[in-house]
Amino acid sequence: MQQGGCLTGSTTTDRIQKEIVLSAPPARVWQAISNAQQFGEWFKVDMTGVTFEAGKPAVGKMTYPGYEGHPFEIVIDRIEPDRLFSFRWHPYGIDPKYDYSSEPMTLVEFVLEDVPEGTKLTVTNRASTGSPCLVAPRRSA
Amino acid sequence: MSQADASSRKKRLEGAAPVFAALGDETRLGLVARLSTGQALSITRLTEGTALTRQAITRHLEVLSDAGLVRSTRHGRKRLWELERARFELARRSLDQISDWWDGKLADLRAVVEG
Numbered sequence: 001m002q003q004g005g006c007l008t009g010s011t012t013t014d015r016i017q018k019e020i021v022l023s024a025p026p027a028r029v030w031q032a033i034s035n036a037q038q039f040g041e042w043f044k045v046d047m048t049g050v051t052f053e054a055g056k057p058a059v060g061k062m063t064y065p066g067y068e069g070h071p072f073e074i075v076i077d078r079i080e081p082d083r084l085f086s087f088r089w090h091p092y093g094i095d096p097k098y099d100y101s102s103e104p105m106t107l108v109e110f111v112l113e114d115v116p117e118g119t120k121l122t123v124t125n126r127a128s129t130g131s132p133c134l135v136a137p138r139r140s141a
Numbered sequence: 142m143s144q145a146d147a148s149s150r151k152k153r154l155e156g157a158a159p160v161f162a163a164l165g166d167e168t169r170l171g172l173v174a175r176l177s178t179g180q181a182l183s184i185t186r187l188t189e190g191t192a193l194t195r196q197a198i199t200r201h202l203e204v205l206s207d208a209g210l211v212r213s214t215r216h217g218r219k220r221l222w223e224l225e226r227a228r229f230e231l232a233r234r235s236l237d238q239i240s241d242w243w244d245g246k247l248a249d250l251r252a253v254v255e256g
Contacts, residue, residue, distance in 0.1 A: 016240050020247050024254040032254045042249040121250075123243060 016125045023118040030082045033110050036060075045072045054079045058087070077107065085110045163208035164232075168193065169201050173224065176211060181221035 022029055032038045036058060040047035044064035052058055054076055062070040077086040086109040106125075113120040164170055168191070175187060188198045202222055205211040209228040213220045 016236065016243060018240075018243050018247060020251070022251055022254050028254050029250075032250060038253070042253045043246065044249075119254075121247075123247065125239070125243065 018123045019120065021115060021117050021120050026082045026112045026114050026119045029112055029119045029121060030085075033112075034079060034081075034085045052076045052079065052085075052087075074108075077109075083112055163205050163210055166201070166204075168198075169205055172198070172201060172205065172222075173210065176222060176224045179224070181214065181223040183219055183221055187222065 032042065034052055036047040036050040036052050039045070039052070040050075040060060040063070044062060045060040046063050047058070047060040050058050050060055057073060057075045060072045062068060062072050064070075074087040074089055077088050078084055086107055089106050089108070109122075109124045111122045111124075113122070164173065171191070172187060176182060184195050184199060184202075187202070188195050191198065193201075202211060202213070206213065209225055210232075211222050212225055213222045215221075
């Protein structure tokens with residue numbers, strides 16, 4: 001595990017990166033990440049009836065203990081079978097007077113790589129992003 | 142995670158949320174980088190080298206200020222901007238939490254694909 005970025009007193013980097021090797025073939029890992037229902041199983045989101053499509057929003061309800069029922073909304077970015085899956089989240093709106101739809105969304109990217117042990121998975125989450133991992137994105141404060 | 146843990150963690154993360162929103166923009170990250178030397182800078186200095194107007198830069202600084210990441214002080218007719226270091230320390234700790242959160246998520250993914 002590596003943490004690719006953090007904020008310190010004097011420097012700023014903008015991402016958290018995780019690398020793991022899974023004892024399963026890329027095709028299996030790909031299903032678990034890119035199939036909405038399977039994704040929901042481990043990401044703790046109820047994705048009933050949802051299909052991930054590049055460029056399209058996907059809306060579910062969190063099942064994470066303590067956050068049950070919170071809306072979970074992402075926009076699928078890229079789907080490249082067995083290799084790359086990414087989606088975007090809106091960062092929190094913090095100023096009710098400001099239109100955040102013009103703000104860049106934050107990106108979560110899964111990259112799969114076939115390795116002798118199974119699949120190497122690299123997850124990159126831009127740090128700006130951070131909090132929406134746990135709580136529902138808000139449009140305004 | 143127990144309900145109580147989840148609730149206190151949520152509270153901490155919500156506190157940090159405006160920080161990450163404020164930093165979720167390249168211009169603002171650039172401003173933070175410029176200010177990271179510790180020197181207080183004027184709008185004129187902060188606008189130099191960007192394609193933006195002073196008004197646009199001011200608005201970005203105000204977003205950072207609302208998130209507690211920068212503060213401004215008046216020096217005569219000049220307003221100087223500098224970083225709020227304590228807020229960055231808080232943000233760093235929040236990033237550690239998010240990093241831990243991803244570790245948990247990936248452990249769950251492992252259980253699903255290796256199970």
